[in-house]
Amino acid sequence: xxxxxRPREWFKPDPVKHILHHSSxxxxxxxxxxxxSIEIIREVAAEFRNPVMLYSIGKDSAxxxxxxxxxxxxxxxxxxxMHIDTTWKFRExxxxxxxxxxxxxLKLLTYTNEEGxxxxxxxxxxxxxxxxGIMKTDALKAALNKxxxxxxxxxxxxxxxxxxxxxxxxxxxxxxxxxxxxxQRPELWRLFNTRIAPGESIRVFPLSNWTEADIWxxxxxxxxxxxPLYYAAVRPVVERNGQLIMVDDDxxxxxxxxxxxxxxxxxxxxxxxxLTAAVESDADTLGKIVDEMLAARTSERSGRLIDHDExxxxxxxxxxxxx
Amino acid sequence: xxxxxxxxxLAILLVDARRGIQVxxxxxxxxxxxxxIRHVVLAVxxxxxxxxxxxxxxxxxxxxxxxxxxxxxxxxTAIPLSARYGDNVAAHSAHMPWYHGTTLLGHLxxxxxxxDLIAAPFRMAVQWVNRPNLDFRGFSGTIASGIVRPGDRLxxxxxxxxxxxxRIVTMDGDRPEAIAGDAVTLVLADEIDASRGxxxxxPTDLPDVGEQFTADLVWMSDTPLLPGRAYLFRVGxxxxxxxxxxxxxxxxxxxxxxxxxxxxxxxxxxHANISLSAAVAFDAYDDNRRTGSFIxxxxxxxxxxxxxxxxxxxxxxxxxxxxxxxxxxAARQKINxxxxxxxxxxxxxxxxxxxxxxxxxxxxxGRGAHTYMLDxxxxxxxxxxxxxxxxxxxxxxxxxxxxVAKLFADAGLIVLVSFISPFRAxxxxxxxxxxxxxxxxxxVDTPIELCRQRDxxxxxxxxxxxxxxxxxxxxxxxxxxxxxxxWVETSDKTPEEAANIVVDGLNALFY
Numbered sequence: 001x002x003x004x005x006r007p008r009e010w011f012k013p014d015p016v017k018h019i020l021h022h023s024s025x026x027x028x029x030x031x032x033x034x035x036x037s038i039e040i041i042r043e044v045a046a047e048f049r050n051p052v053m054l055y056s057i058g059k060d061s062a063x064x065x066x067x068x069x070x071x072x073x074x075x076x077x078x079x080x081x082m083h084i085d086t087t088w089k090f091r092e093x094x095x096x097x098x099x100x101x102x103x104x105x106l107k108l109l110t111y112t113n114e115e116g117x118x119x120x121x122x123x124x125x126x127x128x129x130x131x132x133g134i135m136k137t138d139a140l141k142a143a144l145n146k147x148x149x150x151x152x153x154x155x156x157x158x159x160x161x162x163x164x165x166x167x168x169x170x171x172x173x174x175x176x177x178x179x180x181x182x183x184q185r186p187e188l189w190r191l192f193n194t195r196i197a198p199g200e201s202i203r204v205f206p207l208s209n210w211t212e213a214d215i216w217x218x219x220x221x222x223x224x225x226x227x228p229l230y231y232a233a234v235r236p237v238v239e240r241n242g243q244l245i246m247v248d249d250d251x252x253x254x255x256x257x258x259x260x261x262x263x264x265x266x267x268x269x270x271x272x273x274x275l276t277a278a279v280e281s282d283a284d285t286l287g288k289i290v291d292e293m294l295a296a297r298t299s300e301r302s303g304r305l306i307d308h309d310e311x312x313x314x315x316x317x318x319x320x321x322x323x
Numbered sequence: 324x325x326x327x328x329x330x331x332x333l334a335i336l337l338v339d340a341r342r343g344i345q346v347x348x349x350x351x352x353x354x355x356x357x358x359x360i361r362h363v364v365l366a367v368x369x370x371x372x373x374x375x376x377x378x379x380x381x382x383x384x385x386x387x388x389x390x391x392x393x394x395x396x397x398x399x400t401a402i403p404l405s406a407r408y409g410d411n412v413a414a415h416s417a418h419m420p421w422y423h424g425t426t427l428l429g430h431l432x433x434x435x436x437x438x439d440l441i442a443a444p445f446r447m448a449v450q451w452v453n454r455p456n457l458d459f460r461g462f463s464g465t466i467a468s469g470i471v472r473p474g475d476r477l478x479x480x481x482x483x484x485x486x487x488x489x490r491i492v493t494m495d496g497d498r499p500e501a502i503a504g505d506a507v508t509l510v511l512a513d514e515i516d517a518s519r520g521x522x523x524x525x526p527t528d529l530p531d532v533g534e535q536f537t538a539d540l541v542w543m544s545d546t547p548l549l550p551g552r553a554y555l556f557r558v559g560x561x562x563x564x565x566x567x568x569x570x571x572x573x574x575x576x577x578x579x580x581x582x583x584x585x586x587x588x589x590x591x592x593x594h595a596n597i598s599l600s601a602a603v604a605f606d607a608y609d610d611n612r613r614t615g616s617f618i619x620x621x622x623x624x625x626x627x628x629x630x631x632x633x634x635x636x637x638x639x640x641x642x643x644x645x646x647x648x649x650x651x652x653a654a655r656q657k658i659n660x661x662x663x664x665x666x667x668x669x670x671x672x673x674x675x676x677x678x679x680x681x682x683x684x685x686x687x688x689g690r691g692a693h694t695y696m697l698d699x700x701x702x703x704x705x706x707x708x709x710x711x712x713x714x715x716x717x718x719x720x721x722x723x724x725x726x727v728a729k730l731f732a733d734a735g736l737i738v739l740v741s742f743i744s745p746f747r748a749x750x751x752x753x754x755x756x757x758x759x760x761x762x763x764x765x766x767v768d769t770p771i772e773l774c775r776q777r778d779x780x781x782x783x784x785x786x787x788x789x790x791x792x793x794x795x796x797x798x799x800x801x802x803x804x805x806x807x808x809x810w811v812e813t814s815d816k817t818p819e820e821a822a823n824i825v826v827d828g829l830n831a832l833f834y
Contacts, residue, residue: 027437027502027504027505032504034506035465035504035505035506036506038465038506039450039465039506042450042451042463042464042506043450045451046450046451046519046560069494070493070494070495071463071506072451072453072463073492073493073494073508074453074455074459074461074492075453075454075455076455185626185627186325186326186543186627186630187326188325188326188329188616188618188627188630189329189330189612189613189616189618189630190465190613191557191559191616191617191618193557193618193620193625193626193627195555195562195620195625196625197625
């Protein structure tokens with residue numbers, strides 16, 4: 001036999017343990033998730049030369065940023081935020097982004113693939129896959145190279161999509177940002193292997209173990225500001241392939257027969273406005289959003305047109321360097 | 324399974340009622356016990372196919388109890404289930420009136436886990452030193468075990484320095500206490516020396532501090548464990564180099580027998596002695612999963628190779644104190660008129676290492692340098708004659724040579740080492756034994772075709788005929804250096820020209 005645990009006091013009544021059954025020593029699941037994420041975020045700041053937090057303005061980014069503020073308090077996070085701006089985000093997202101960085105006193109970098117803009121790449125005339133590849137994936141890789149970041153935080157969660165379920169918390173990327181699901185490192189206890197060779201990098205997902213329900217409950221508990229588009233309101237939308245697409249500015253390209261309707265809608269997830277479908281809803285408070293979400297039976301990403309462009313779409317995008 | 328088990332507090336072992344306890348069940352129970360899971364549920368499923376038989380259930384339950392008795396599970400909860408029809412999953416089954424225990428979900432919702440770590444002595448590894456300005460200095464980390472309150476004394480395990488906790492800082496305000504699992508920032512009363520990697524502990528119940536311990540290892544890589552090879556060990560928030568000095572046995576997972584072993588392959592479990600290059604604070608894994616666990620990392624590929632669980636510290640190093648030397652290195656340098664150095668010649672058999680090293684030594688001696696040559700063949704006839712040519716023996720061979728070279732360098736000599744030394748990890752280990760700037764790697768780069776043509780000892784002929792096993796370049800790998808101090812390509816040079824490249828680069832050694 002191995003040296004198995006020696007018999008100890010487990011089967012005897014233990015006065016210390018008896019006291020510990022007091023309810024104040026129970027840690028809620030949100031507190032456990034919060035503490036785990038804080039530990040991960042601190043680990044990156046301590047081990048990497050030049051980390052960055054990818055900030056996509058959505059609810060997950062809002063939670064991740066809130067956790068980073070907690071991790072280093074009373075210091076501010078020792079890394080900048082970076083937003084990959086495709087130029088097609090909802091206008092309310094951009095306003096919220098700038099206000100958030102200002103409110104928290106954080107450095108915000110934005111990066112746009114200017115070659116893509118000059119070539120007129122847009123989500124109406126190009127397939128979602130081509131558009132995303134050029135304006136998001138290529139832009140992200142170029143931005144990481146430009147600043148020489150060796151670790152990048154992302155807000156992805158394992159419950160979002162099946163290729164993300166395979167993802168580790170510390171996801172290893174080759175020098176050209178490739179992801180090989182088979183070459184990932186086992187994660188034992190909280191002992192993260194942060195070692196990389198020059199040119200290689202790590203994507204870090206501190207929210208890996210959170211679910212959509214956890215995110216909303218935590219936003220409610222912590223009173224975290226989020227983009228107003230998550231709350232139901234009357235908004236101008238057109239119906240396209242059974243999905244409701246919001247007309248956010250005058251660049252919207254209508255197809256024959258499409259008419260703008262005013263509908264009470266909200267967004268479960270936020271991305272580029274022509275590629276992000278709204279859902280009809282009257283949830284205009286956090287409480288109603290949580291109730292609606294707990295009753296939902298479809299993935300939040302079902303509103304993301306990019307995920308359905310081709311089969312195995314997400315895994316393919318991840319291998320190419322998408323978050 | 325090991326990865327999942329390392330983070331789990333409870334395991335559900337699923338048993339098919341028709342098949343009973345399988346080898347797989349025993350194996351999984353063993354891994355759960357080894358990884359410190361203290362609560363198991365024995366879920367006896369498909370009981371509906373056996374007419375909800377109480378006899379079947381009781382037989383399986385007692386069979387499990389018979390072999391798991393010494394696994395130290397705190398609770399074993401056997402539940403008869405039909406996952407298909409939902410019997411005893413969320414609600415009690417009407418088909419099994421004889422069963423009075425809990426349902427599966429009821430059990431999961433009510434069981435108390437995690438209290439063991441709260442009851443254990445206080446431990447927190449410093450993750451990050453928080454210094455927003457000159458007026459605030461806090462130590463951020465996650466509490467590994469125990470409870471802490473302002474006013475509590477704590478000790479830095481490695482140095483013995485002590486202080487008192489004055490504040491437990493979080494963004495939501497200071498806390499009156501924090502418990503195992505909480506991510507907090509502690510402010511102390513005194514300006515004590517502590518940084519990332521240090522462990523704060525309760526002064527009345529300190530962890531072990533040492534370089535050597537025994538541990539169970541689960542090997543997780545295709546590249547086998549080689550005792551003696553230098554690896555990185557991550558313990559808490561510290562990463563230090565070290566090696567497995569002795570693999571005592573591996574475990575046959577099917578019957579739990581111990582088997583003598585020289586190496587450990589993918590998914591194998593073994594028990595070993597570990598020796599690190601620096602002292603670390605640790606507890607036995609059974610007492611504390613957070614401060615008693617470690618991972619092993621490959622120095623070259625950076626891959627995670629193994630999970631380790633510390634069983635107990637080894638005390639034998641504590642009574643061997645290093646001698647303080649009165650004639651020190653600086654004094655010897657003065658007498659010799661040059662700095663010591665190790666010139667490490669690496670390359671394929673027949674590449675010309677020894678020939679070039681001999682010329683380099685003659686030139687250095689001509690300048691009045693004190694030199695000594697360690698050559699692969701003569702060392703193997705003496706010091707290392709007990710070693711063969713397996714990977715494990717090659718690693719041990721180079722380790723001994725590196726230690727001997729270090730002693731000669733300490734004596735003030737310029738040591739020339741001429742060994743094939745095929746593995747990067749071992750050359751890196753030799754480099755790290757001596758001070759920065761003392762180690763010069765000389766890569767004698769000769770294409771294998773040319774070596775085969777020269778074949779001064781007739782070895783390639785034998786190897787090609789299959790008469791020599793593990794021959795570097797043919798049946799055993801050679802890992803060329805990435806950044807050697809000297810890269811000597813020999814195909815277009817005479818040995819004298821090659822030696823000049825090295826000698827000319829060593830002027831800085833002489834006063």
